[in-house]
Amino acid sequence: MPPAVKPTVLGQDGAAGPGAPDPSRAAHTRGASIDVSGVTVRYAGAAHVRGTLAVDDVSFRVSPEEIVVIVGPSGCGKTTLLKTVGGLLRPSRGSVRISQPGAADPRVGFVFQSDALLPWRTAVQNVELAVRLARESPRVAGERAAHLMEELGLGDSRDKYPAQLSGGMRKRVALARALAYEPAVFLMDEPFSALDANTRIHVGNFFLRIVERFGQSVVFVTHDIDEAVALGDRILVLSRGPGRLVGSFDVALPRPRDYYKSRFEDGFRELQRAVFELIG
Numbered sequence: 001m002p003p004a005v006k007p008t009v010l011g012q013d014g015a016a017g018p019g020a021p022d023p024s025r026a027a028h029t030r031g032a033s034i035d036v037s038g039v040t041v042r043y044a045g046a047a048h049v050r051g052t053l054a055v056d057d058v059s060f061r062v063s064p065e066e067i068v069v070i071v072g073p074s075g076c077g078k079t080t081l082l083k084t085v086g087g088l089l090r091p092s093r094g095s096v097r098i099s100q101p102g103a104a105d106p107r108v109g110f111v112f113q114s115d116a117l118l119p120w121r122t123a124v125q126n127v128e129l130a131v132r133l134a135r136e137s138p139r140v141a142g143e144r145a146a147h148l149m150e151e152l153g154l155g156d157s158r159d160k161y162p163a164q165l166s167g168g169m170r171k172r173v174a175l176a177r178a179l180a181y182e183p184a185v186f187l188m189d190e191p192f193s194a195l196d197a198n199t200r201i202h203v204g205n206f207f208l209r210i211v212e213r214f215g216q217s218v219v220f221v222t223h224d225i226d227e228a229v230a231l232g233d234r235i236l237v238l239s240r241g242p243g244r245l246v247g248s249f250d251v252a253l254p255r256p257r258d259y260y261k262s263r264f265e266d267g268f269r270e271l272q273r274a275v276f277e278l279i280g
Helices: 023-028 078-085 123-133 138-151 167-180 197-214 225-231 268-279
Strands: 033-043 052-062 067-071 093-099 108-111 185-189 217-221 234-238 245-250
Touching: 033 078, 033 217, 052 078, 052 093, 052 217, 052 245, 067 078, 067 225, 078 093, 078 185, 078 217, 108 167, 123 138, 123 167, 138 167, 167 197, 197 225, 225 268, 234 268, 245 268
Parallel strands: 067 217, 067 234, 108 185, 185 217
Antiparallel strands: 033 052, 033 093, 234 245
8 A cells, every 4th residue: 555645835935855866876966956946937918907916925946957847726836837947937026046067058958849940951951950950050950950860769860851750759759859959858748648549658668768967957837736746756735826835746656767667666547537626
C-alpha cells in the first residue's frame, strides 16, 4: 500500500519548499535554475479600465535538471505564466531569474502545441535555422542539424517538407530544432495535446529520453493530470483565474521513467487523484 499523498498546500503568500529533483540526476547538472518571485501579470484594458488580472503573486523555483509541470483549470493563466518565465511577457509585478553556472545568458527553448515548422523549409532546414539563430556558421548549422536528425531517428526524413511528415515526426523535428539551439531550459506549452494516443506515448517517451540525456531544466504546462504525473519531478497547481499557486506535489516515481507504463507504478493513481481533487 503506497503512502498517503500529502501535497504542500500553499497559503496566500505562495510560500513552499524548493522541491529538489532526484539527487542521482544532479551529479552532471547541465540545466539552469529558474527563480520566479511574486510574479503578477495584468493585461492592459481600455482607457480608464484597470485590465484583466491573469496571474496573481506566483512564486516557485525550478532546480537544475528538474521537470516541473504546471496544471490547473482552463483560463487559470498557465500559458501566461509560461510566457512570462520565458521573457515573452513582462510581469506587472515580480521577477523571473534564469541562471546557469558559467553562462551569462542561458538559452531558453520553446515547444508549443503547434510545431510551428516553416512549411517552405525541409525538416533539416528547419533545424538548421535554430542553429543560425544561435549565431553559428552555416557549416556548424549544417553539421549540428544533420547530427541531431540522425540521433533522433529522423535521418531518412531530413529532406521532406513538414506537409510530408506525420504529426509525431513533425513534433520530433520541433524538439530537434529546440535542441539545436542548445538550451539550458525547455518551456513547453501542451506540446503533445494534438497527437493521437499512440503517437503521444511515443513522443512522450522520446522527450523523456532527451531530457535524461541532455539535462535541461523543464517547465511543462498541461491539462492532462496523468501526463503531469508521468513526466514531472514536481507538479504545481494553479487556482481558477486569476491564477494563484495553491499546491505543490513531489512525484516519487523512479527514473528513468516510461510515459505510459509509469501509470501502473505504485502511487501513480493516488497522486493523480490528489492533484485532481485539489484542482476540483
